[in-house]
Each structure stands twice: as structure tokens, then as C-alpha cells.
Amino acid sequence: MVVATGAKAEYAAVFIGAQHADGSRAILAALGHPQSAKLLLCHNQCTVGLATDTVKVKRSKSIDMRFHWVRCRVGQNHFRVQWIVGANN
Numbered sequence: 001m002v003v004a005t006g007a008k009a010e011y012a013a014v015f016i017g018a019q020h021a022d023g024s025r026a027i028l029a030a031l032g033h034p035q036s037a038k039l040l041l042c043h044n045q046c047t048v049g050l051a052t053d054t055v056k057v058k059r060s061k062s063i064d065m066r067f068h069w070v071r072c073r074v075g076q077n078h079f080r081v082q083w084i085v086g087a088n089n
Contacts, residue, residue: 008063010047014040015067018079025078037077041084051081 025035049055
């Protein structure tokens with residue numbers, strides 16, 4: 001997968017991390033341990049805006065549609081995406 005900008009690359013990374021966490025979340029819920037919204041940390045503010053649907057990027061059309069799955073899960077309160085300083089990430 002070739003990603004053109006830093007925001008797209010971070011969005012792809014958040015997508016992959018969220019997919020892994022969602023599997024664990026589903027297993028734990030099936031075992032009777034419901035989970036609260038899990039925190040995903042990201043050092044790109046544009047990516048956080050894309051995931052939380054607070055930023056509309058003009059060139060976001062080139063982002064693979066499957067990455068917007070994260071936005072849907074954030075809306076369902078499965079995940080919280082938060083910005084963190086790059087040195088601390």
C-alpha cells in the first residue's frame with residue numbers, strides 16, 4: 001500500500017491498530033467483559049481530525065475508503081483518537 005502524505009500514512013496506521021484492537025475488544029465482550037472506548041494515540045493532528053470527523057481535507061478523496069472504518073468506529077464509541085507530541089509517541 002503506497003501512501004502519499006504523512007496524514008494518510010498515519011491514518012493507515014491508526015486503521016491497522018484499530019483493527020487489531022477491535023478483534024480483542026470483540027473477544028473480550030463475548031467472554032462477558034464489555035470494553036469502554038479504547039484510546040488510540042497519533043502524532044498527526046490532521047489524522048486525528050480525519051478519524052474524529054472534525055476535519056475535511058480537500059485531498060482526502062485519495063484516501064482509501066476502508067480507512068474511514070476508523071471514523072465509523074469512533075462514532076460508535078469503540079475508540080478515541082487523541083493527538084500526542086511526536087517525541088512522546
